[in-house]
Amino acid sequence: MKSIHIFFIICCLGFSATAQQYDKPWFYIRAADTLIEPQFERVGEVLKYSGTNRKMRRFFENHTIYEFKKTYRKATRKNLKKTFFVIAESESFKEELLDGLPRLFVFGETILGEDKKIFEPNDYGLTSTIGENLGEPIILDYLDYLKAPEAWYYTVGERDVIIGISDGRVDTIDPDFKGKTKIIKKSSIADGHGYSSSANAAAQGNNAHGTVGVCYNCSVYGTSYIDLSKLSYLKELSDMGVRIINCSWATTRRYDTAQEIINEMWDNGTIVIASSGNKKWKDTKGKVYHYPASYDHVISVGSVMYRNETWHGNLKVGQTNRYYGENIRHYLGRTMGFRNNDTLTKPIIWPISIPTLNTDVDLLTPTVGLFRYSRYLLEDYKLMYSEYATTSGAAPLVSGTIGLMLSLVPCLPVEEIEPILKMASTNIDYVEENKPYQGRYGAGALSTGNTIKLLYDLYTEDATSTIQNQDFSRWKFTVRSFSERTVIKNQKFRDSSQLKLKAKNKVVIQSGTVLKPNKEGYIRITIAPELKRDCDLRFRDPSLFEEE
Numbered sequence: 001m002k003s004i005h006i007f008f009i010i011c012c013l014g015f016s017a018t019a020q021q022y023d024k025p026w027f028y029i030r031a032a033d034t035l036i037e038p039q040f041e042r043v044g045e046v047l048k049y050s051g052t053n054r055k056m057r058r059f060f061e062n063h064t065i066y067e068f069k070k071t072y073r074k075a076t077r078k079n080l081k082k083t084f085f086v087i088a089e090s091e092s093f094k095e096e097l098l099d100g101l102p103r104l105f106v107f108g109e110t111i112l113g114e115d116k117k118i119f120e121p122n123d124y125g126l127t128s129t130i131g132e133n134l135g136e137p138i139i140l141d142y143l144d145y146l147k148a149p150e151a152w153y154y155t156v157g158e159r160d161v162i163i164g165i166s167d168g169r170v171d172t173i174d175p176d177f178k179g180k181t182k183i184i185k186k187s188s189i190a191d192g193h194g195y196s197s198s199a200n201a202a203a204q205g206n207n208a209h210g211t212v213g214v215c216y217n218c219s220v221y222g223t224s225y226i227d228l229s230k231l232s233y234l235k236e237l238s239d240m241g242v243r244i245i246n247c248s249w250a251t252t253r254r255y256d257t258a259q260e261i262i263n264e265m266w267d268n269g270t271i272v273i274a275s276s277g278n279k280k281w282k283d284t285k286g287k288v289y290h291y292p293a294s295y296d297h298v299i300s301v302g303s304v305m306y307r308n309e310t311w312h313g314n315l316k317v318g319q320t321n322r323y324y325g326e327n328i329r330h331y332l333g334r335t336m337g338f339r340n341n342d343t344l345t346k347p348i349i350w351p352i353s354i355p356t357l358n359t360d361v362d363l364l365t366p367t368v369g370l371f372r373y374s375r376y377l378l379e380d381y382k383l384m385y386s387e388y389a390t391t392s393g394a395a396p397l398v399s400g401t402i403g404l405m406l407s408l409v410p411c412l413p414v415e416e417i418e419p420i421l422k423m424a425s426t427n428i429d430y431v432e433e434n435k436p437y438q439g440r441y442g443a444g445a446l447s448t449g450n451t452i453k454l455l456y457d458l459y460t461e462d463a464t465s466t467i468q469n470q471d472f473s474r475w476k477f478t479v480r481s482f483s484e485r486t487v488i489k490n491q492k493f494r495d496s497s498q499l500k501l502k503a504k505n506k507v508v509i510q511s512g513t514v515l516k517p518n519k520e521g522y523i524r525i526t527i528a529p530e531l532k533r534d535c536d537l538r539f540r541d542p543s544l545f546e547e548e
Helices: 054-060 093-100 141-145 148-152 190-202 232-239 256-267 373-378 391-408 414-423 432-437 448-458
Strands: 026-031 040-043 046-049 065-070 083-088 105-111 162-166 181-183 219-223 244-247 271-275 298-304 315-317 323-326 335-338 347-349 363-366 464-468 476-481 485-489 492-495 498-503 506-509 514-517 522-527
Touching (some): 026 093, 148 448, 162 190, 162 391, 232 244, 232 256, 256 271, 298 391, 498 506, 498 514, 506 522
Antiparallel strands (some): 026 083, 026 105, 065 083, 315 323, 335 347
8 A cells, every 4th residue: 555644734724824824824813901902804815904993903004914813722810811722824823812912912822733634523612713604502521521623633523434323312303413314212301412422422513503513513312221131222223234322321230141141242343432431439439330331342431521621710609618629631530629628638520510430431531511512502592511531421511422433444343443442541649639530530531632543643654643641551452553663651550451553564662661460460562563454544634645
């Protein structure tokens, strides 16, 4: 197979950055005040200043601007309505703006080339940058946290990749689901629970309507969620060729017969993703297990926070005059505070705000602040967000990510899916407040963007794939690499972890790597020059990856 190279071109986006603009410098600019918002009119591809501020007029007359728009991306709470995304002609635009209008604009950041490898549909809400948002004014910053736009650079899903939704009723009429959704078994409406699950996974994107799911070009099959001992509805989907089944429901009852059915579906090439459960750590202490999440061959998904980078500057005062913080990035619980209300002591995560964690949890995703599609459909397009850490919305984000994986590499074996997800996840072990829960929150936080990038690199013959920055003490990792170089750095495989890596070309072990399994683990790294891919990669825009 010929080598694959990346060309920096973006097209077909609403406003969208053209190929030429993609090569221009991009910036994030922060204004001094929320009231500062320069007015422009578009003349062709260029923006012309149309406001009344004389200083702004003089400045912008000397610069060619392609985009200057407010965005919620890269904005902290206090800067939420002060941050702009800018595409300009001049590399020195940021410095000249800050020097020329210092009372109006106070901070700037240049967006580096690698960070430009993104794609945004035209319904990406208020955090959109290169794409015009023609959908609802929704805050989708949790998809930014997952790096969904980075994943969409490669793929936005394929119609032949089907995500099964075992849940309440799914919608087939709204434009976000019409023409791509099929009901296999009828289910109750369940207050729109299935609407939200299917939307998180696969609501249609780039259709100037509503919201967008992770694998937005994937198809959806809906089915029911009962028959706990035989899982007949799930088995029916698997027998139909559905490779991804999402279960945003949980029970504490375990059945051997259900485990046997899960094993059969695994043999079919089907992977099940399930919510870990909503019972609080305060009550469970990590000793309660829910099903199907805790069956073998099921990915169990818990909750993590994402929005506020730190609690500093984000504290609130409750009704009892106690200081607390909400949705602090990488924290396991929704709220945090201080013993004896003393902000000079170490912060703690309140156990009552942590949904089910246990040794079977594999990955975490955001749960607080998710757009509630159920309310959107049931309450006349009302825009609402989840307020509490409930894991029903978490599992579909993983299911959608797997949809992207199978869209990019349709021949990806089922046994490689979970290892790649975990290898590409964000390690949150460093967070001091999480340490009491280590060993019960899986590999860390899902990164959709990192997952698709790692998968692309592993399956691209002239790429360098990198396995890094994790500490695995358990689980089995079966992975093949077709890349020119496979690098392992700052990575630990220890204790009972099992690594089975088969590489077509060389494997490079770099600094910070620890390979130290115990008698229950092993490390097997083999070089297999005869290794061949069973399929070609499928891209959102093949012209970005043209062969020489």
